[in-house]
Amino acid sequence: MGLWHASAVTEAVMLVGGQGTRLRPLTINTPKPMLPVAGVPFTVHQITRARAAGVTRIVLATSYRAEVFREFIEGADLGIEIVIATEDEPLGTGGAIRHALPYLQSAPDAPVLVFNGDVLSGLDIGGLVNHHVAGSADATLYLTPVADPRAFGLVPTDTDGRVTKFLEKPQTPEEIVTDQINAGCYVFRRSVIDEIPAGRPVSVERETFPGLLAANAMVLGVVDRGYWLDLGTPMAFVQGSRDLVLGNAPSPAVSNPGPYLVLADAEVASGALLTGGCAIGRRAQVGAGAVVDGSVVFDDARIGAGAKVTGSIVGAGATVGENCVIDGAVIGDGASIGAGNELLAGVRIWPNVQIAAGAVRFSSDG
Numbered sequence: 605m606g607l608w609h610a611s612a613v614t615e616a617v618m619l620v621g622g623q624g625t626r627l628r629p630l631t632i633n634t635p636k637p638m639l640p641v642a643g644v645p646f647t648v649h650q651i652t653r654a655r656a657a658g659v660t661r662i663v664l665a666t667s668y669r670a671e672v673f674r675e676f677i678e679g680a681d682l683g684i685e686i687v688i689a690t691e692d693e694p695l696g697t698g699g700a701i702r703h704a705l706p707y708l709q710s711a712p713d714a715p716v717l718v719f720n721g722d723v724l725s726g727l728d729i730g731g732l733v734n735h736h737v738a739g740s741a742d743a744t745l746y747l748t749p750v751a752d753p754r755a756f757g758l759v760p761t762d763t764d765g766r767v768t769k770f771l772e773k774p775q776t777p778e779e780i781v782t783d784q785i786n787a788g789c790y791v792f793r794r795s796v797i798d799e800i801p802a803g804r805p806v807s808v809e810r811e812t813f814p815g816l817l818a819a820n821a822m823v824l825g826v827v828d829r830g831y832w833l834d835l836g837t838p839m840a841f842v843q844g845s846r847d848l849v850l851g852n853a854p855s856p857a858v859s860n861p862g863p864y865l866v867l868a869d870a871e872v873a874s875g876a877l878l879t880g881g882c883a884i885g886r887r888a889q890v891g892a893g894a895v896v897d898g899s900v901v902f903d904d905a906r907i908g909a910g911a912k913v914t915g916s917i918v919g920a921g922a923t924v925g926e927n928c929v930i931d932g933a934v935i936g937d938g939a940s941i942g943a944g945n946e947l948l949a950g951v952r953i954w955p956n957v958q959i960a961a962g963a964v965r966f967s968s969d970g
């Protein structure tokens with residue numbers, strides 16, 4: 605143990621095999637961690653953060669649409685060794701970590717980092733690992749306080765920082781014993797991964813962590829109050845993209861934070877207004893007088909003249925017609941929204957759907 609120093613961790617497993625159901629229809633064609641956020645697939649922000657923390661080798665645990673990762677990684681140079689492990693059938697979070705085991709090179713006592721593929725955070729990764737090593741822990745979890753923990757897994761700790769319980773998605777006031785939740789990044793002693801059952805689905809949250817506590821293993825929690833966001837829902841996805849573009853969320857993959865990001869070969873007409881940390885994808889077009897505020901416009905999408913797109917996601921190759929109002933909506937890849945439509949909060953348009961001009965109006969004209 606005394607041999608470990610600042611960058612004690614060299615290997616990480618990134619869990620990127622989920623179906624991303626909450627982000628449909630965007631995840632029909634593209635797995636959630638491959639959706640573009642501030643100009644690069646979300647997973648690139650995580651990979652570059654791990655690299656900056658001293659990780660030299662990442663096992664990408666894929667399942668759903670694994671080929672999209674494979675194609676991207678083969679063509680990218682991220683300055684780090686990336687190995688792709690693919691489950692034939694999704695094995696859940698714990699099963700995916702166990703499936704990655706033969707791809708790991710770490711010694712049995714070495715710390716291995718595990719990341720959920722959809723969390724954007726400013727966590728001090730090196731600090732988490734040092735805490736794990738100094739405490740001779742079997743597992744150390746990154747915890748973050750949230751205002752409403754009901755959608756998450758609660759992880760109370762005692763005064764020594766030892767985890768006392770795992771409470772998945774608590775509902776009653778008695779169950780809400782802490783505001784600390786599992787933030788989706790943890791360190792395992794490699795030999796703990798060996799003990800996860802192989803070849804069947806396992807939930808790390810529901811089975812592995814509670815099992816470790818039952819076996820009296822040393823499970824520590826580190827509370828970090830810095831930036832944290834789970835990009836699992838459309839509005840969180842928009843928020844994460846804005847925060848990266850604006851520089852409110854840290855990522856080595858964003859070199860020039862600013863009020864907007866326009867990617868290569870996009871065409872923005874003069875008189876269009878880009879604001880609020882919006883991102884305009886490659887070859888996308890924004891017409892004269894259009895306003896794009898805090899939204900994510902994917903590659904090859906077109907925003908017509910005079911349209912107003914706020915807090916929304918416009919899928920790859922989708923078209924938003926002239927003078928449309930799109931607010932808090934998700935437009936699937938290749939969909940076509942005719943001129944003058946109004947699509948407001950929560951609306952999701954499936955890929956390639958065509959909506960005729962003026963077909964949808966929410967506000968009354970008086």
Ligand code: GTP
Nearest residue numbers: 620621622623624625626665694695696700720721
């Ligand atoms: P939702 O379906 O919207 O809940 O999203 P999700 O599929 O991403 O599920 P969830 O957010 O619970 O998953 C947490 C992390 O684990 C995500 O990064 C997923 O990609 C990943 N994950 C979930 N299930 C599996 C699996 O069976 N195999 C692998 N390799 N990763 C998984």
